[in-house]
Amino acid sequence: MTAATLSPLPEDKQALVTRLAEGLDTPALHWLSGYFAGVAVQRQGGGKSAAIEPAAATDTQTRLTVLYGSQTGNAKRIAEDLGRRATAAGLAVRIVRADAYVTRELKQERLLYVVISTQGDAEPPDDARAFVEFLSSSRAPKLDELHYAVLGLGDSSYPQFCAIGRQVDERLAALGGARLFSAGEADVDLESVSQPWLEHALQQAREQLKTATPLAKVTPLRTARNTPTWHREQPFAAPLLLNQRITGRDSDRDVRHLELSLEGSGLRYAPGDALGVWPTQAAALVEAILATTKLNGDAPVQAGGEERSLRLWLAERRELTQLTRPFFAAHAERSGDAALRALLEPVSRDALSERFSHWQVIDLLRRHPADWTPESLVAALRPLAPRLYSIASSQSVVGDEVHLTLSHVDYALDGEARWGAASRYLAHRAEGETVPVFIEANERFHLPADERDIIMIGPGTGVAPFRAFVQERAERGASGRNWLLFGNPHFHSDFLYQTEWQQALKNSQLHRIDLAFSRDQAEKIYVQHRLREQGRDLYEWLDSGAHLYVCGDATRMAKDVHKTLIDIVAEHSARTAEDAETWLNQLIQQGRYARDVY
Structure with a gap:
């Protein structure tokens, strides 16, 4: 049955609505749903024209606002899920990304839900920076009439x-807001x-809005964008076509270029999107944990309504290469x-961070023995999560393939091998074997819709999405200039995709490249040093409308680059450092300064 047969609209109106919905994202569709429902309510009640005052869009007394700040898309996905549930329940709801939220409206809100992520060392996602700063400032209003969660x-x-x-939860309370229930973490x-x-x-939204005029029931129109067959919960088994090391033999880094087939999947991606990969744990690590805990790997364990052997739980469903605070606390107990318990105190934060940066689950188990049962171990360990990798190809160029640039995390601790779960899993896959994958959209890291210049800062494997960017811009004949800044330890062994960049320069597909090889001279040189050297040109590009992209390490590189950008803008625009940072934050809000950092 088609949408047209379900719709009470005349055929010509149906076509208009379908055209209106085409290409809109989920928040926009939810807004339209509420808008038209408001039109129906007001016409039934003989009120003023909803075209001027759509009830679902403007009446804060009877509306739920869901505000989200998302770096990798998880907060966005949850906010949209809440919006769908609220709409289905007949509630007026709007979903808004934090950088699109008009902060002067905050004092008018009566029911607000905030879904927000934390990235790096206690930093807000890029799209929520301005909102968090506003909320923390003296400009934030009193919120005595607000209910929130x-x-x-x-x-x-x-x-x-x-x-x-x-921080957001506590600040909203300090401003006078009434917390409906404890913050989820x-x-x-x-x-x-x-x-x-x-x-x-x-449930709380229904209670808070129960006196509101009920909205008309809305039957959502089907749009051209259907839910993909393959997704996070149901990944596609992608055959591995190529697994090639692209660092030199004498490099201390093992970086791989991987190519996987998406043929028959129907999966589509845009430059800037990520590929989700579901890894399994190395058998050697699983057996080491079983030996250390003296537990029987064949013991059946029930968890989450599912039964499987302890060995399979550890191999396929539990996180073993990353320590987490809850498991650390449970093991200390x-x-x-x-x-161990002392390390969990606030004064020991740095010491605990040091442990987390080096130790894995096996290290904690060996150094501080404790008695575990199969059931308690499975319950305490964090469920295994997929890893997201920036896609290193343009689908318009490679077709039904997807390319990755992978750093194989492999190191020694006290003379014993340690590794990253997903990087080892991928690095050890043979060509022809399959990898469970899905596409994770990253809309804030897409190319500009117009032909503006772009500046790409991507040291190490952070260069991956920029390979896709240059491929895409070359394929569509974009007129905007492309400037790449790349860094790694050594020119002769770590210049990733060197021949491709040289060919792109020759073909005028890449217009400028600046390189920083940190270990090729006595003084270490990083991409932020090259930025500073080219500060005047960089500011001129930005001031003329260029888009700026940063991809790579969040803990050090992205912070250093951001500080350098503040200095550059201040120096070359006669702004104070504070005004320079404000200007950069405005670029973030405009979508002209985007970061994909991890």
Whole structure:
């Protein structure tokens, strides 16, 4: 049955609505849904024209606002899920990304839900920076009539887990807002916390808005963009076509170029999107954990309504290469080790960070023995989550393929091998074997729709999406200039995709490249040094409308680059450092300064 047969609209009106919906994202479609429902209510009640005052869009007394700040798309996905549930329940709801939120409206809000992630060392996602700064400032209004709830997303392998969600929750309360229920703090296994939070949030929204005029029931129109057959919960088995090391033999870094087939999947991606990969743990690590805990790998364990052997739980469903604070705390309790418990105190944050940066689960188990049962171990370990990799190809060029640039994390700790779960999994896959994958859209890191110049800063494997950018711009004959800044330790062994960049320069597909090889001279030189050297040109490009992209390490590189950009803007525009940072934040809000950092 088609949308047309379900619709009560005349055929010509149906065509108009279908054209209107085409190409709109989910928040826009939710807004339209509420808008038309408001039109129906007002016409039934003989009110003023909804074209001027759509009830669902402007009446803060009877509307739920869901505000989200998202770096990798998880917060956006949860916010949209809440919007769908609220709309289905007949509630007026709007979903708004934090950088599109008009902050002067905050004092008028009556019901606000915030879904926000924490990235790096307790930093807000880029699209929420301005909102968090406003909320923390003296300009934030009193919110005595506001009811609110917050869901924080984070990664408990970082000591300041969900710090931004906690900060927003506490600040809204300090401004006078009434907290409807405790803030949720979701780890990378989002659903275990986000789903109960969503159900509670919807229940509270119904209670808060129960006096509102009920909206007309809306039958959503089908659009051209259907839910893909293959997604996070149902990945596609992509055959591996190529697994090639692209660093020299004498390099201390093992960087791979991978090519996978998407033939028959129907999966589509844009430059800037990510590929999600579901890894499995190395058998050697699983057996080491079983030996250390003296547990039987064949023991059946039930968890989440599913039964499987302990060995399979560890291999396929549990995180083993990343320590998390909840597991660390649970192990400290079981071991009775006072030194471990002391590391969980706020004054020991740096010491705990140092442990998390080097130790894996096996290191904690070996150094501080404790008694575990199969059931308790499975319950305490964090569920295994997919890894996201910036896509290094343009689909308009490579067709039904997807390319990755992978750094194989492999190091020694006290003479024993350690590795990253997904990087080892991928690096050890043979050509012809399959990899479970899905596409994760990253709309804030897409190319500009027009032909503006772009500046790409991508040291190390951060160069991956810029390979896709240059391929795409060359394929469509974009007139805008492309400037790449790339860095790595050594020119002769670590210049990733060197021949491709040289050919792109020759063909005028890449218009400028600046390189920083940090170990090729006595003084270390990084991309931020090259930025500073080319500061005048960089500011002129930005001031003329160029888009700026940064991809790579969040903990050091992205911070250093951002500080350097502030200095450059201040120096070459006669602004103060504070005004320069404000100007850069405006670029972020405009979508002209985007970061894909991890």
